[in-house]
Amino acid sequence: MVRINVSPNDPPEEHPTIGLIGMGAMGVMYARQLSKAGWKRISVCDLPEKYDSLKLEYKDVPGITVHRDGHAVSRISDFIMYSVEAEYIDRVVSQYGPSTKVGAIVSGQTSVKAPEKDAFEKYLPQDVDIVSIHSLHGPTVSPEGQPLVLIQHRAPDSSLHVVESIFRCFGSRFVYLTYEEHDLVTANVQAVTHAAFLTMGTAWAGQRSYPWEQGQYVGGIETVKVNIMLRIYSNKWHVYAGLAILNPSARIQIDQYSSSAAELFKLMLAGDEDGLRARVYKAREQVFGSVKAERAPIFLTEDVLDQFTIGGSGRSSPTGTTAPRANSHLALLAMVDCWAHLNIQPFDHLDLAATPIFRMWIGVAEYLFRSTERLDAAIRSAVYDVMLRSDDLEFVVAARGWSQCVSFGSFDLYKRRFLETASFFESRFDEASAIGSEMIKAISQS
Ligand SMILES: NC(=O)C1=CN([C@@H]2O[C@H](COP(=O)(O)OP(=O)(O)OC[C@H]3O[C@@H](n4cnc5c(N)ncnc54)[C@H](OP(=O)(O)O)[C@@H]3O)[C@@H](O)[C@H]2O)C=CC1
Numbered sequence: 001m002v003r004i005n006v007s008p009n010d011p012p013e014e015h016p017t018i019g020l021i022g023m024g025a026m027g028v029m030y031a032r033q034l035s036k037a038g039w040k041r042i043s044v045c046d047l048p049e050k051y052d053s054l055k056l057e058y059k060d061v062p063g064i065t066v067h068r069d070g071h072a073v074s075r076i077s078d079f080i081m082y083s084v085e086a087e088y089i090d091r092v093v094s095q096y097g098p099s100t101k102v103g104a105i106v107s108g109q110t111s112v113k114a115p116e117k118d119a120f121e122k123y124l125p126q127d128v129d130i131v132s133i134h135s136l137h138g139p140t141v142s143p144e145g146q147p148l149v150l151i152q153h154r155a156p157d158s159s160l161h162v163v164e165s166i167f168r169c170f171g172s173r174f175v176y177l178t179y180e181e182h183d184l185v186t187a188n189v190q191a192v193t194h195a196a197f198l199t200m201g202t203a204w205a206g207q208r209s210y211p212w213e214q215g216q217y218v219g220g221i222e223t224v225k226v227n228i229m230l231r232i233y234s235n236k237w238h239v240y241a242g243l244a245i246l247n248p249s250a251r252i253q254i255d256q257y258s259s260s261a262a263e264l265f266k267l268m269l270a271g272d273e274d275g276l277r278a279r280v281y282k283a284r285e286q287v288f289g290s291v292k293a294e295r296a297p298i299f300l301t302e303d304v305l306d307q308f309t310i311g312g313s314g315r316s317s318p319t320g321t322t323a324p325r326a327n328s329h330l331a332l333l334a335m336v337d338c339w340a341h342l343n344i345q346p347f348d349h350l351d352l353a354a355t356p357i358f359r360m361w362i363g364v365a366e367y368l369f370r371s372t373e374r375l376d377a378a379i380r381s382a383v384y385d386v387m388l389r390s391d392d393l394e395f396v397v398a399a400r401g402w403s404q405c406v407s408f409g410s411f412d413l414y415k416r417r418f419l420e421t422a423s424f425f426e427s428r429f430d431e432a433s434a435i436g437s438e439m440i441k442a443i444s445q446s
């Protein structure tokens, strides 16, 4: 039995054995953080065929022991985290679950919890506890200050406290949810956000164009669009596929997002400025109307955003031009319209469970929608600037494609769409990932 207030400063023989099954991006991040904090009994594995290379990689990392498979990890660990693809969680838990040590606490890192909950309930022995977790950020973001969801599902308070003690060293903010609340909140935070960026990428790739390399000003809102789009496409496809396809609330939202984009676009094509304005203003009222005016906007000014310009063509660059490019901001108009249609109040999730990407994206939406001048400029560009039509058309087509793909529930189709777009942007990932990390740091600190 592990003490509830166990700490890395305790004698090593009193440390719980912490087991990590799946040493991909998140497993590795967890292993490194736990080792850095001083935990001395970290047992890890990935697929048996990676045993030798993992062993070599971790031979000098303090506290970490590599095992051949999940049976070996499960038999000796007091706390176990499955950090594998959501699509495979059922299979992997069915394999190793029965080997779980008596009295252990089991958790998962999957981004969508319904399949994880099913798998745990089906395959874990009755004499083990379930306290699941989910870091609401990617593997390259420092966990400090970010939300870490804790789900006390089948466990006494003492087991929850053990998990808290293990992860206190992350400096994350614990967020306590049930499995069901988790899937609802994460759908609200992530589904449409990811759909928007995946769509932008596919639309740009469809035009074979890197928008920030067209010699035009790419600062402010465009900076966020480009950097986050690149960040998402440089992550693993299965992370986004899993949370879109396996979370039923996510599917509904992604479908509404594509319908919102199409309906707004039809108003633009019809030259219906009044109709478009009425619809956008109504959505603004629903989503931003109840937000307290005294709440400080998230962080955004063009000047702050311009620090993170990619490709060196921001306003202040010697080669840069001066005027921001007109834009309908269809991606943002559709997002707010979608939230309004589904009665989602995104600000409710901001303090609870915002991922860094969501925080940034809602900050950009707020920047646009809280200024009638900016919003009207977007509406006028949408209706009258015919140069924007081809971009917006590509956007609508891409949004529909993503929503259909998710509704078909096909991981294979999702993977092909994702990787095809990703390959177009691959050469730009390194630069974007460095800039994106700086941007997230700046927002987290602001
Ligand atoms: N990346 C992110 O931004 C975040 C991801 N998550 C969630 O965390 C989980 C892991 O994601 P991430 O680390 O990014 O993905 P990765 O693909 O990098 O890691 C998953 C790892 O698990 C391995 N694996 C698969 N089956 C087994 C098995 N039977 N035994 C041991 N290892 C196995 C995979 O091997 P192989 O590649 O050969 O299949 C892979 O190395 C996912 O559920 C994801 O949704 C949560 C928060 C953020």
Ligand SMILES: O=C(O)C(=O)Cc1ccc(O)cc1
Pocket: 110, 111, 135, 136, 137, 138, 190, 232, 239, 355, 356, 357, 358
């Ligand atoms: O911030 C985001 O939305 C990301 O893209 C990173 C991410 C991906 C999956 C998660 O389960 C949590 C965070």
